[in-house]
Amino acid sequence: MNRATKIVAAVLVALSLGLAVLAIVLGRQSSPPEVVVAAPVADPAPSYPVVVADAELPVGQPIEARQLKVVNLSIFPPGTNGDIDAFVGKKPVRAIPVGRPIYESDLGAASPLSFAMTDGERAIALTVEEIGGGSGTSSGGPNRISAGDFVDVFFSLKDQSNVGRSQVRLLLSRVRVLVYGSGVTDNLAVAQSGPVTRPAVLVVPLPDVPRLLLATQHGRVVLALRAPGDDAVADVNLFHQPGPALAPRPGLNDAQRASLREPSNQAYAGMSLGGLVNLTEESVPASPSPVPVPPAVSPASPTPRQAPRAAPTRQVEIIRGTQTEVVPF
Incomplete structure (x- = not known):
């Protein structure tokens, strides 16, 4: 191989190397940059303050603040409250166990007349x-x-x-x-x-x-x-007081x-x-009745015994509207 051919071959080899380097550089520049996708961040779950029983709440007993506590729940139960002061002093109409939310219906609705x-x-x-x-x-x-x-x-x-x-x-x-x-x-x-x-x-x-x-x-x-x-007002201590219907136990x-x-x-x-009514034989005397006279009998004959008189029946007229009823007592 002559010298001229060697020079041409060397030039071609150098040119091919240069083209290869150029191709690599151009290839890197034309490729899109790698995009890093971040993992989605989940939103924190909402929480709602709710008053629950921290102790057993019996029926009819005023609620004290120490018997209550506030916890955060993922849902807000209708009829509850997050303020302890809203329940202090109220009286439950049903027993409330420990840990259960307190509802307005648990306290009932007192009549305004009460x-x-x-x-x-x-x-x-x-x-x-x-x-x-x-x-x-x-x-x-x-x-x-x-x-x-x-x-x-x-x-x-x-x-x-x-x-x-x-x-x-x-x-x-x-x-x-x-x-x-x-x-x-x-x-x-x-x-x-x-x-x-x-x-x-x-x-x-x-x-x-x-x-x-x-x-x-x-x-x-x-x-x-x-x-x-x-x-x-009348002074009841000046008058006889009636006894109870139920006598005390001895x-x-x-x-x-x-x-x-x-x-x-x-x-x-x-x-x-x-x-x-306090109607007794001592307080209200009955109407006088004639004393029966026994018939005359000979001394030899025995004196007949008089049959005891029946006690007078007491009656009370009870009036209910337009109806009248007479009952003994």
Whole structure:
């Protein structure tokens, strides 16, 4: 091979190497850059503060703050709350176990009328007749009893067999009216004549509840409206007090006998109809009856024994609306 051929071959080899290097460089420049795809980041799950029971919550006991705690839940249960103060002092109507969310329905909905009473009082609904409320006018209309007024409760009982045993007396003094009548009964009362009968809700001390219920069931109860500033009440300590329907158990100690005077125990002991009307042979003497004269007999004949007289039957006339019933007692 001559020298010229060698030079040409060397040039071609160098040219091919240069082209190869150029191809590699161009190939790197034309390829798209590698894209690094980041893994998606999950959004944090939402959480909601909810008040749950940290201790067993019994029925009817006020809830204390130490019995509650706040936890975060992934869902918000309807009817719950995240504020502990919203439940402090409330009384559950059902037992709430530990760890369970507290719902508004667990606390119940107290009647607005219950907040108008104090401890030891009861609201009694009954149908009564009013006196002193159907006469006169006030603001162009009848002057009737309304909620918030104070009334005297009178009780009448008619003895059909002995008029002398019939009685009308004051049953309860200065009783507060919580609810009285309705729109329908008020309209009817304007048109009717005679005694006006209306539904009423009275606030009565617990020991007087049996007395009032007996009077409404076996006699006639009438309400008499009082003046707002009249605070006079009957002194029951000046009169004989009827005994309970349930006698105390024998063998009670001093503490137990003292607890018999508690209002709840007095109401549980109750009152009988005889105790309410207080009709005894000693308090109301019976009508005099002629003394039978035995027939004249000879000394030899034995004196016949007179058959004992049957005790007089006591009867009470019970008036319920327009119906009258006579029952013995």
